[in-house]
Amino acid sequence: MRRSIPVVPPEQQKGPIEYKRQVNQANTARLRSLATQMSFRMDEGGGSCRYYIGVEDDGCHSLLDYPSVAESARVLECIARSLNAIVVERIMIQKEVVEGELVGTSLKAYEAPIFGDAAGHPVVVKEDPMLCKEPGVITRGELSIHRVETHLLDPSPKSVAELANASQGSTTMDTSNDESFSIGETLSARNIRVAVVGNVDAGKSTLIGTLITAALDDGRGKSRTAIMKHRHEIESGRTSTATTHLLGFRSTGEPVTGRDAVRAKRKSEDEVARESYKTVTLMDLAGHEKYLKTTIHGVSSGFADYALIMVNARQPPTHMTQQHLNLCCSFGIPVIVVFTKIDGCPEHAYETCRKEVTKMLRSPEIGKKPFKIRNEEDVVTVMDKLHTLAPMFETSCVTGEGITLLQKMLFSLPKRRKHENKINRKFEFLAEDIFNVPGVGPVVSGFVNAGELHVGSNCNVYVGPTDDGSFMKTVAKSAHIARINTTHITAGQSACLAFALNKEMRKKLRRGMVVLKEDPFSTREFDAEICVLKGEGTTIRRSYQAYVHILNVRQSAFAKSIEIVNNSIGGVTRSHYASNEENHIVLRPGSRAKVRFEFAQRPEYVRPGMRMLFRDGRVRGVGIITSIPEATAVN
CATH class of the missing domain: 2.40.30.10 (Translation factors)
Structure with missing residues (x-):
């Protein structure tokens, strides 16, 4: 019988179509290789791919019989399930080759996938009575594979080990530990948002890259290049924009990393979300003083549940570290201190750095008690005391020291903002x-x-x-x-x-x-109760102009009127906070007042209850909007 019988065009190296002559009973290593190949084909097809079984790479018919093709299809379907994908169409083609010659007509028979639909329910397909399942009948098959949107199977390497057992003849897989999760819940009720801030060169992007990809850094910026978007950021190693990255965890606390043993490409965010029980949104913010405005906006509009304060262990903390710490505490965000680059760091340098950070945390403006995390028991201990304690981690993205403990902490953090x-x-x-x-x-x-x-x-x-x-x-x-x-x-x-x-x-x-959806309005003016932060000397009086951050709004505004709030505490009189000279009220650090602001450029949407921050270079004060003057509201 002649074997060179072309039935489809030759296979392409790229694209969503793969040819397989036959997939025999295979060991774990072979199945892992096949899974990597299938994952690549699905990536090429945007989540879908098609397999031709019983076809050579040059497109010629392999002349296999039905049992051989059916067994190959079963093994490929097992591999698809390990990659969180399902077979949506299974076709067997017969009567295509008669006496070694290709004929114009053929029999296309649809069969039900072995493992059913995305929820595991059987798929009912009317079988063609003309399909012959006996040995000796020349057959080839086609499988259409598609990724599903729910977490049905564990995609970790151990699933491939289970496939090795399934490939020995079993047509069922153990799914007793499978869980079906709503992606909407995973990305809202079980999602926490963490702002990552700190001085330039503290290793913020490197740490995020290490957490996302589960690959250690080479000490020369390998990890950070995986998450940086702009060419100038990659070349300089400095982040200039606020970006978000999704870190997923399974219900056991195991991280869903961007790469695993069967991935040809890094997982996209939708794949991480599908496979995760809980997610952590890491907000990578700029550390350089030149980009302070971007960082403030990221913290203001990011709705962070927690903040990671990154500190380079090899040098003392800078004024920008203090700025970022004050910024997070001004918004009431609990902080977690992470000392980076601990590998090869001289002991005296680290001790100096740790003492300086401890001093910052204990200051009256911050009021946090440092707590060093040494093991998982410490993580459990600190979990319900984050309003008073500041956990401190020692990490290295080169050696991996402290990374596992930090992952445990991120997984265990409770959701602070109840958006539901x-x-x-x-x-x-x-x-x-x-x-x-x-x-x-x-x-x-x-x-x-x-x-x-x-x-x-x-x-x-x-x-x-x-x-x-x-x-x-x-x-x-x-x-x-x-x-x-x-x-x-x-x-x-x-x-x-x-x-x-x-x-x-x-x-x-x-x-x-x-x-x-309803009742849209905007305003040029708003009333807010503010508190001028202590620190460098500054005075605020009528017509004072500052840059205002209110959630996602950022615009220049000036003070139209100021009314002192009498906050006499502990015998300190009102005159300590403000002075009234010729009817001009002056606010100094520590003062509280009710101020009416007016936007300088355009009306904005703001409402009572929104938290605000104002600055003129550095952060000068925080406050909360109390009312909107009716006369200035634009409906």
């Missing part, structure tokens, strides 16, 4: 970035601060305010969470929304806008 309590409030989406996606239109990424939204053709929303204070009425067409398409977003989630806007409206989109 704000679901019944009016929908409020804070816009952080604007994109124009070809074929989709304008896309806005941001954070759902309150309420919930069901997107679709009937979902009317208001986007604004524009420069004149008005809002644009439009339709929220679609939404993505961690690159996963969804029709419902809720409070506590980071999401992207696509809008139906014309060309003129697109030009008006900017950062700092909000998306509302």
Whole structure:
């Protein structure tokens, strides 16, 4: 019988299609290699791939019989399940070759996948009675494989070991430990947000890269290049933008890393979310003083549950470390101190650094008690005392020292912000970035601060305010969470929304806008109760102009009026905090006052209860918005 019978074009090295002559009973090493190959094909196909079984690499028919092709298909389906994927279509093709010649007609018979659908339920397929399952009948097969959106199987290497047993003839796999998780819950109720701050060259991006990829650094910036976006950041090694990265954990506390033994490429965020029980959003913020405005905005609008204060153990903490520490404490964010580059660090240098940090933490402005973490028992001990204690870790991204303990800490951290309590409030989406996606239109990424939204053709929303204070009425067409398409977003989630806007409206989109479902309004003025931070001498009086941060809003504003708050404490009189000379009130460090601010450029959306921060170079004070003057509100 002639064997060179072409049935499909030759196999391509790249793309979502793979040819297999036959997959025999294999050991763990062989299955791991096949899993890596399948993962690559799915990456090439955007989550889907197709396997041709009983076909040579040159596209010729392998002339196998039905039992050989069926066994190969079963092993490939086992491998797909280990990669959190399912077989959505299984076809057996017969009567294609007769007496060694290719004929024009053939029999295509559909079969049910062995392991059912994404939830494990059997798939009912009407079998073709013409399909012959006896040995000797020339057959080839086709499998369509697709990644699912729920965590059904453990994708760690031990699953491949289980496949080695399954490939010996068993058609069932042990799924007793499988758990089905809602991605929406994983990315909201079981997601904590951690701001990573510290002085330049403290190793912030390197630590995040090590946690995300589970690969140790080489001491020359290997880990940080995995997460940096811009060329100038990679070349200089310094972060200039605020970026977020997703770290996932399984229910056992094992991290879902960006790479594993069967990955050809690093996992994307949607894959990490699908495989995770709990997620940690790490916000990489700039450390250089030149980018302090970006860092303040990241902390202000990031809704961080906790903050990692990164300190280079080889040198004393700088004034920027103090600035970042004050910034986090001003927003009431519990801090965790991480000493980096501990490998090869002289003992005296580390002791000097540790004492300086301890002094900072114990200062009256911070009021934290340092607590060194030595083992997992210490992690459990400190967990419910984070409002008074500041855990301290010693880490090295080169040797891996302290990384496991830090991962344990991140997994154990309780969610501090209860966004689920704000679901019944009016929908409020804070816009952080604007994109124009070809074929989709304008896309806005941001954070759902309150309420919930069901997107679709009937979902009317208001986007604004524009420069004149008005809002644009439009339709929220679609939404993505961690690159996963969804029709419902809720409070506590980071999401992207696509809008139906014309060309003129697109030009008006900017950062700092909000998306509302009802009652849109903007204002140029607002009243706030502020506290001037202690530190370098500064005076604040009427017409004082500062840069104001209110969640995602950042704009210059000036003080129109000031009213002193009488906070006489411990016998300290009001005159200690302020002086009134010729009816001009002057605020000094430690003063509290009610101030009416006016935005310098355009109206913004702010409401009572929002926390604010103002600065003129360095952070000068914090406060909370108390009211919006009705006369200045723009409806």
